Amino acid sequence: MITDARLVQPAGTILDADVCIVGAGAAGITLAREFVDSKLRVVLLESGAMQLDSATQNLYAGTNIGHHYFDPATCRLRYFGGTTNHWGGWCMPLDAIDFQQRADFPYSGWPFDRSYLEPWYRRAQEVCQLGPFDYAPPHWGMNLNKIPQPFTGPHFRCEILQLSPPTRFGEAYRTILHAATQLSVYLNANVVRLVTNDTYREVREVAVSTLEGHRFSVRAKVFVIAAGGIENARLLLSSGAESRGLGNDRDLVGRFFTTHIQYHGGEILVSDESAKFDFDTGPDGVSYSGFGPAHRFVSGFGLAESAMRRFSLPSFKFRQTYAPTPLQEGVNAATRMLEAKDDWDGIKRDLETIVRDLHRQPTFEERPAFSRDGQPVGRVLLRCQSEQFPNPNSRVRLGTDRDALGMRNIVIDWRLTAADREKAAATLRLFGAEVGRVALGRVRSWFREDDVAWPSDMFGDQHHSGTTRMHQDPAQGVVDPNCAVHGVANLYVAGSSVFPTIGGGNPTLTITALALRLADRIKGAMA
Amino acid sequence: MNPCRSPSRRQLLELLLSSIAACSFCSTRRIDLAGADDLERTRRALISLFSNRCRVRAIAAAYVGTVARAQAAPAALTRAISGHLSISMTAVMNEAAIRKFIAERIQLDFLYHDIVCINGWVLSKTEARLCALAAADQNLDG
Numbered sequence: 001m002i003t004d005a006r007l008v009q010p011a012g013t014i015l016d017a018d019v020c021i022v023g024a025g026a027a028g029i030t031l032a033r034e035f036v037d038s039k040l041r042v043v044l045l046e047s048g049a050m051q052l053d054s055a056t057q058n059l060y061a062g063t064n065i066g067h068h069y070f071d072p073a074t075c076r077l078r079y080f081g082g083t084t085n086h087w088g089g090w091c092m093p094l095d096a097i098d099f100q101q102r103a104d105f106p107y108s109g110w111p112f113d114r115s116y117l118e119p120w121y122r123r124a125q126e127v128c129q130l131g132p133f134d135y136a137p138p139h140w141g142m143n144l145n146k147i148p149q150p151f152t153g154p155h156f157r158c159e160i161l162q163l164s165p166p167t168r169f170g171e172a173y174r175t176i177l178h179a180a181t182q183l184s185v186y187l188n189a190n191v192v193r194l195v196t197n198d199t200y201r202e203v204r205e206v207a208v209s210t211l212e213g214h215r216f217s218v219r220a221k222v223f224v225i226a227a228g229g230i231e232n233a234r235l236l237l238s239s240g241a242e243s244r245g246l247g248n249d250r251d252l253v254g255r256f257f258t259t260h261i262q263y264h265g266g267e268i269l270v271s272d273e274s275a276k277f278d279f280d281t282g283p284d285g286v287s288y289s290g291f292g293p294a295h296r297f298v299s300g301f302g303l304a305e306s307a308m309r310r311f312s313l314p315s316f317k318f319r320q321t322y323a324p325t326p327l328q329e330g331v332n333a334a335t336r337m338l339e340a341k342d343d344w345d346g347i348k349r350d351l352e353t354i355v356r357d358l359h360r361q362p363t364f365e366e367r368p369a370f371s372r373d374g375q376p377v378g379r380v381l382l383r384c385q386s387e388q389f390p391n392p393n394s395r396v397r398l399g400t401d402r403d404a405l406g407m408r409n410i411v412i413d414w415r416l417t418a419a420d421r422e423k424a425a426a427t428l429r430l431f432g433a434e435v436g437r438v439a440l441g442r443v444r445s446w447f448r449e450d451d452v453a454w455p456s457d458m459f460g461d462q463h464h465s466g467t468t469r470m471h472q473d474p475a476q477g478v479v480d481p482n483c484a485v486h487g488v489a490n491l492y493v494a495g496s497s498v499f500p501t502i503g504g505g506n507p508t509l510t511i512t513a514l515a516l517r518l519a520d521r522i523k524g525a526m527a
Numbered sequence: 528m529n530p531c532r533s534p535s536r537r538q539l540l541e542l543l544l545s546s547i548a549a550c551s552f553c554s555t556r557r558i559d560l561a562g563a564d565d566l567e568r569t570r571r572a573l574i575s576l577f578s579n580r581c582r583v584r585a586i587a588a589a590y591v592g593t594v595a596r597a598q599a600a601p602a603a604l605t606r607a608i609s610g611h612l613s614i615s616m617t618a619v620m621n622e623a624a625i626r627k628f629i630a631e632r633i634q635l636d637f638l639y640h641d642i643v644c645i646n647g648w649v650l651s652k653t654e655a656r657l658c659a660l661a662a663a664d665q666n667l668d669g
Contacts, residue, residue: 266647347646350586354654357577358629429642432649437637444647 002178005045005189006210013216017043017184019522020206020220022191022235023227025082026508027494027515029169029177030127031224034519036180040526043218044177045189045208047227048079050170055211059190059403060231062410066394067460069414075462076228080187081170083228083462084508089166090298091128091509092135092159093121095315097305098387098503104312107256107390108501111472111481117513120520124512129172130162131288131295140288140297147279148272150434155307159317161506163285163296192405194223194239194246194491202489203246209405222522226494226515229464230257230396233497234410236468236478236485237398247468247485252478255395256466257414258388258502263446263458265318265384265428269348270441271355273362277380280320302504303427315387315504316427323379351442359439382431382443386424387504388460391417396467414460421447421454463507465499483518494518565618570605572617572625573660580661587662589645590655604660608632608653629653 008015019035021028024046035042048056056079062072069075077085094114101109122133137158138144144152151158177185186208193207195217205219225232233254240246245253285298303316352363388394394415398408425447432443446455471477474486479498485491494515496507503510577583591599598607609617610632620628636642636651643655 346585347589347648350583350658351648353577353579353582354586354650354658358626358633358654358657360626429644429649430640432644433637433640433642436642436649436651437634439634443649445644445649446647448647449644 002185005186006214008216011215015218017041017220019222020218022225024080026084026169026511028226029173030512030515031519033173042183044185045191046080046187047190049187050080052079063399064412066413066415069412069460072410081168084169087166089164090161090506091164092161092505094503094505094510110500120513120517123516124509127512128164129167131291148275148440149438151301155304155434156301157304159300159302160297190405192407200240203491222490224492224494229497232493233396233467238407247478247488250475254397254467255392256390256469257394257396258466259460259463261386261388262461263384263455265382266443266445268380268441268443271361272440313423313427317385317504318382321381321383323381389420390501465496465502468493468497469500470498482521565614568618569614574664577661583658584662586645586658590659601663604656608656
């Protein structure tokens with residue numbers, strides 16, 4: 001059943017349930033979906049309605065005080081389906097190395113390895129409406145022999161990401177949730193506080209309020225907060241002891257705020273006449289029917305695990321974008337002339353000499369432009385996604401402003417370290433050396449050697465992670481390996497906020513897998 | 528990132544390279560002890576690889592700015608480019624042998640990350656040194 005929280009009468013009503021889930025995004029809906037045939041009484045509380053509503057969305061308002069970051073009010077969506085209402089659908093599991101503790105990376109490692117999570121990854125494929133749990137490029141029809149080095153090793157490797165339609169979790173699973181007899185979904189139901197016993201060791205109920213001020217509570221045996229990578233921390237910090245928050249005995253809630261670092265890291269000036277980039281699917285992906293029904297995927301590249309270990313580098317993914325040839329840019333002729341003066345009269349002009357005289361290859365100007373999608377391509381740009389190091393000083397916390405419900409707004413203090421930048425720059429240098437080694441061309445890194453700045457278009461994406469990180473030791477994590485909040489008997493967290501390290505892959509598939517695992521855990525415990 | 532050098536392995540490869548280069552000699556000239564003449568012959572052979580030495584000056588200037596003055600002197604550059612190959616050997620190489628030798632040195636540079644970043648461009652040090660050597664030549668008419 002899906003209903004409106006404003007219809008819960010009278011004010012002060014206490015709803016009873018076995019399981020109460022807070023938040024109907026990818027994690028919350030995946031969890032709820034697992035209980036549709038269960039005898040357990042489940043309540044799913046969603047702040048928004050079925051459509052975006054500005055008053056509800058404004059409950060996400062907050063402040064950035066660290067590295068420039070998205071407006072907290074717009075980088076997530078607060079209605080049924082959550083941020084899956086605008087996600088791109090790119091899915092891949094984390095790599096095995098992403099789960100491992102690495103001596104050269106403080107705070108790294110998950111309490112289990114990837115193989116342990118694989119059964120749930122396989123099930124998550126279906127939830128995200130993907131193909132089989134198979135991410136080997138050749139199995140998707142990619143002929144590695146047609147991919148120029150160094151994209152096929154030893155330090156970099158071809159990868160694929162499967163494309164979800166993308167699944168709008170709210171739309172896709174609305175009917176099944178509505179039909180479930182033991183499951184109640186309440187829209188417009190904002191959880192403002194987790195109410196505990198006197199010692200803060202057990203959650204008794206959640207306090208719910210609508211924007212109109214209508215209040216009620218949900219009492220349950222087990223509570224799961226699945227409100228998103230930032231909001232999970234906000235809810236914990238807004239509950240429990242006034243000065244400390246809930247599950248925050250070690251001042252870890254909200255810390256380790258991590259996301260993927262996105263930027264154009266450089267460009268390849270291709271000098272190898274035979275190089276073809278036709279293998280690249282482009283960002284829209286291609287359809288493949290080798291597994292039966294057609295599924296879409298996009299190709300990309302990543303740093304090989306062996307290289308990550310050998311050179312002490314974090315995960316790094318990239319794909320190419322293709323800049324048009326100068327000829328194609330007719331409308332920008334004036335700009336082009338200025339660029340040509342800057343570029344071709346200097347280092348690039350000298351590179352031409354090297355290519356022609358030392359390597360006996362046609363110059364970049366002389367070689368016929370290769371084309372993609374029928375358009376001539378001038379140069380290949382590198383669109384990069386770097387893993388951010390876990391950093392306790394990168395955090396979200398409560399501010400002094402309050403939202404319409406009286407909850408303190410969030411303050412995002414996203415911080416990168418010098419190591420984040422240096423490792424990213426080192427990866428670009430490594431790639432540059434590889435491109436030179438195999439005589440594909442030359443790479444220009446857009447990390448300046450004499451500067452500490454990132455490439456100018458760098459930004460942190462919306463893969464909010466780490467704020468309730470998982471660790472078996474309560475001194476190092478907010479939740480235990482089962483996603484149960486340390487020190488609180490019946491409270492779990494679902495979503496990317498539990499990721500101890502973000503790894504390289506896009507997080508939704510892992511969020512979904514962890515939610516499925518948590519559902520199994522709760523069902524098993526309550527059987 | 529620390530360069531991933533494995534000196535002993537690289538030395539072995541360079542010795543192998545030296546042997547290959549030595550076998551490539553087409554000249555019947557007797558190999559003599561390295562001296563000023565050999566150094567000059569090698570320098571000339573190296574800079575003659577470029578068809579227009581004016582068109583390497585930007586890289587040269589940037590590279591010279593990253594090294595000590597002594598390392599930017601033509602003799603030092605010539606010796607550095609020759610690497611483990613003795614000057615007396617490079618001095619007697621014909622153009623084809625020199626080209627092969629340089630191409631392999633550049634590949635080794637990239638393999639062992641003996642690289643330099645110039646205005647962001649990732650270049651082998653041999654490439655950069657060659658540019659510096661050529662640009663330092665008094666006669667820049669090509």
